[in-house]
Amino acid sequence: MCGIVGYIGQRNAQEVLLRGLRRLEYRGYDSAGVAILNNKANPSGAAVLQIKKRAGKLKGLEALLSKRPLKGNLGISHVRWATHGIPNARNAHPHRDCQGRIALVHNGIIENYEQLKEALAREGHTFCSQTDTEVLAHLVGRFYRGRLEDALRAALKKVRGSYAIAVISRDEPGKLVGARMGSPLIAGSGENEGFLASDIPALLDYTKEVVLLDDREIIVLERGKLSVSNLDKDQPLKKKRVKINWDVSSAEKEGFPHFMLKEIYEQPKALRDTLGGRISEKKDAIILPELKPLEKALASMQRIVIISCGTARHAGLVGKYILEQYARVPVEVDISSEFRYRSPILNQKTLVLAITQSGETADTLAGIRLAKECGAKVLSICNVLGSSIPRESDAVIYTHAGPEIAVASTKAYTCQLAVLYLLTLYLAGLKNALPGAKIKQLIAGLEKIPQELEKVLQNKKVILECARRYYHSFGFLYLGRSLNFPTALEGALKIKEISYMHAEGYAAGEMKHGPIALINPHLPVVCIAPESRVHQKMLSNIEEIKARRGIVISVATAGDKLIAHHSNHVIYIPRVAGVLSPLLAAVPLQLLAYHIAAKRGCDIDQPKNLAKSVTVE
Ligand code: AGP
Numbered sequence: 001m002c003g004i005v006g007y008i009g010q011r012n013a014q015e016v017l018l019r020g021l022r023r024l025e026y027r028g029y030d031s032a033g034v035a036i037l038n039n040k041a042n043p044s045g046a047a048v049l050q051i052k053k054r055a056g057k058l059k060g061l062e063a064l065l066s067k068r069p070l071k072g073n074l075g076i077s078h079v080r081w082a083t084h085g086i087p088n089a090r091n092a093h094p095h096r097d098c099q100g101r102i103a104l105v106h107n108g109i110i111e112n113y114e115q116l117k118e119a120l121a122r123e124g125h126t127f128c129s130q131t132d133t134e135v136l137a138h139l140v141g142r143f144y145r146g147r148l149e150d151a152l153r154a155a156l157k158k159v160r161g162s163y164a165i166a167v168i169s170r171d172e173p174g175k176l177v178g179a180r181m182g183s184p185l186i187a188g189s190g191e192n193e194g195f196l197a198s199d200i201p202a203l204l205d206y207t208k209e210v211v212l213l214d215d216r217e218i219i220v221l222e223r224g225k226l227s228v229s230n231l232d233k234d235q236p237l238k239k240k241r242v243k244i245n246w247d248v249s250s251a252e253k254e255g256f257p258h259f260m261l262k263e264i265y266e267q268p269k270a271l272r273d274t275l276g277g278r279i280s281e282k283k284d285a286i287i288l289p290e291l292k293p294l295e296k297a298l299a300s301m302q303r304i305v306i307i308s309c310g311t312a313r314h315a316g317l318v319g320k321y322i323l324e325q326y327a328r329v330p331v332e333v334d335i336s337s338e339f340r341y342r343s344p345i346l347n348q349k350t351l352v353l354a355i356t357q358s359g360e361t362a363d364t365l366a367g368i369r370l371a372k373e374c375g376a377k378v379l380s381i382c383n384v385l386g387s388s389i390p391r392e393s394d395a396v397i398y399t400h401a402g403p404e405i406a407v408a409s410t411k412a413y414t415c416q417l418a419v420l421y422l423l424t425l426y427l428a429g430l431k432n433a434l435p436g437a438k439i440k441q442l443i444a445g446l447e448k449i450p451q452e453l454e455k456v457l458q459n460k461k462v463i464l465e466c467a468r469r470y471y472h473s474f475g476f477l478y479l480g481r482s483l484n485f486p487t488a489l490e491g492a493l494k495i496k497e498i499s500y501m502h503a504e505g506y507a508a509g510e511m512k513h514g515p516i517a518l519i520n521p522h523l524p525v526v527c528i529a530p531e532s533r534v535h536q537k538m539l540s541n542i543e544e545i546k547a548r549r550g551i552v553i554s555v556a557t558a559g560d561k562l563i564a565h566h567s568n569h570v571i572y573i574p575r576v577a578g579v580l581s582p583l584l585a586a587v588p589l590q591l592l593a594y595h596i597a598a599k600r601g602c603d604i605d606q607p608k609n610l611a612k613s614v615t616v617e
Pocket of ligand 1: 497612
């Protein structure tokens with residue numbers, strides 16, 4: 001949830017840290033801080049540990065540092081998403097030990113911090129924040145005997161919880177130390193310099209090769225040297241460097257007012273990249289070599305259980321419809337945080353499919369661990385190379401959406417859908433569940449989706465008109481049936497997240513069992529009704545809404561004139577096979593949410609209270 005950047009080298013640390021934090025601000029944005037060591041500030045020759053922190057967005061800290069820049073080539077920094085203690089400067093990271101010798105930033109939760117704090121207080125330590133992290137800084141200080149990694153190792157032996165940590169000591173101006181347990185931490189190195197960060201975008205300006213730390217590992221970065229060891233043993237570990245294929249431009253707004261809008265418009269490319277190379281030359285089969293490790297398991301699989309959260313769950317719900325319809329495998333979809341606390345029935349014949357953009361969502365990670373304990377095989381669909389969930393899965397199919405910076409997920413969602421279509425057709429072929437001609441026809445339709453999406457993106461007149469008319473309405477109801485019931489849920493979630501208006505997604509057939517009581521002229525109803533086998537049913541629902549003086553905004557297939565008679569507004573999407581319509585129908589709903597939020601003056605990329613990846617329960 002929080003973002004960490006650390007630097008050691010010859011460059012101006014403040015610049016590197018702030019640039020990295022800007023790229024990570026989506027991870028947390030209620031306060032920010034830096035600690036930089038200045039070797040030359042003190043006439044005695046001892047380094048000076050300078051710390052600056054600010055409540056609020058990163059720009060507050062940037063303003064402070066532009067007036068009084070901190071000199072030095074070694075530092076750590078943090079953007080916070082508060083868990084313990086309100087978001088103020090005092091609770092912002094970095095935190096220090098009693099002597100002001102150690103500075104530390106942390107992402108995660110120290111579960112036993114209260115016991116540790118009491119024990120340290122009995123020894124005379126005094127604390128100035130309400131955070132769990134400050135305890136860690138004191139603990140490292142308590143064990144410090146001149147070698148930072150030893151002190152961190154000793155401190156972490158006392159700690160229960162999850163963490164990614166970056167720490168420096170005033171007494172060791174040539175060393176940056178990090179550790180990971182349950183929260184992501186990556187490192188990069190160049191000539192005479194090293195970087196630590198909680199996510200790839202922070203390092204894109206400097207390196208395309210990273211080392212991914214695993215749980216219970218400690219990293220020591222010195223100028224020109226990077227070494228990793230186990231938390232329990234001080235013995236060097238060999239780590240592979242992983243190549244990153246994201247460009248720096250993918251982490252920039254490139255002229256768009258918000259990342260969210262840029263990411264919405266990137267969807268045709270993201271989908272091309274995700275589908276690319278996964279369709280056979282003859283266009284009659286899906287190629288997913290990633291599934292090789294699951295060959296045997298897929299042959300004997302009897303059931304799929306999809307686990308995911310938020311938007312990724314909505315993708316999973318679409319997955320259920322298509323996997324059951326075409327691959328004829330029974331599918332259950334569960335919210336990860338529910339799955340992990342019930343007693344799911346799983347065995348070797350169950351495939352657990354985890355869907356996650358970030359690959360770090362704590363509940364989904366716990367869910368796959370539970371699945372493995374129960375003997376199930378785990379496949380994940382993920383966007384972030386080398387993140388925790390793919391690393392702990394038996395196989396992974398990556399979406400190639402590129403970095404998604406806006407907190408509200410858009411391109412990652414449609415790419416997750418694309419992978420689910422690929423997987424469905426792959427399994428349909430494997431299980432002979434569909435005739436070859438039908439597979440070919442669906443592949444042809446799928447391949448055309450990116451170009452059809454380009455047309456959707458050019459057609460924003462009605463969307464802008466609806467945003468203008470209804471941005472101050474009482475709320476929104478979203479209705480869809482079958483495969484587009486999840487589209488309704490996703491449309492409503494987008495509105496809630498970024499415009500702070502209430503919106504509810506419902507299966508249209510359920511309307512008469514309750515939500516119909518809400519229908520009135522102040523609650524626009526968005527009806528997702530492209531051509532499909534439930535189209536007529538949607539038309540009946542629309543009539544029921546109109547009969548009660550409701551406002552209807554329909555999303556319909558180009559050429560559907562009938563729907564226009566019954567709706568106040570119609571957003572047309574190109575004609576595609578009904579089964580593929582969720583890939584197109586989601587996009588006008590993203591745009592509608594975006595333009596409503598823009599009209600309401602909301603902070604679109606960083607909506608209040610949210611964070612991009614939810615690495616705590
Ligand atoms: C989407 O707009 C949300 N911000 C959120 O629901 C997100 O999809 C959810 O937290 C799951 O994240 P993940 O895909 O990284 O696991």
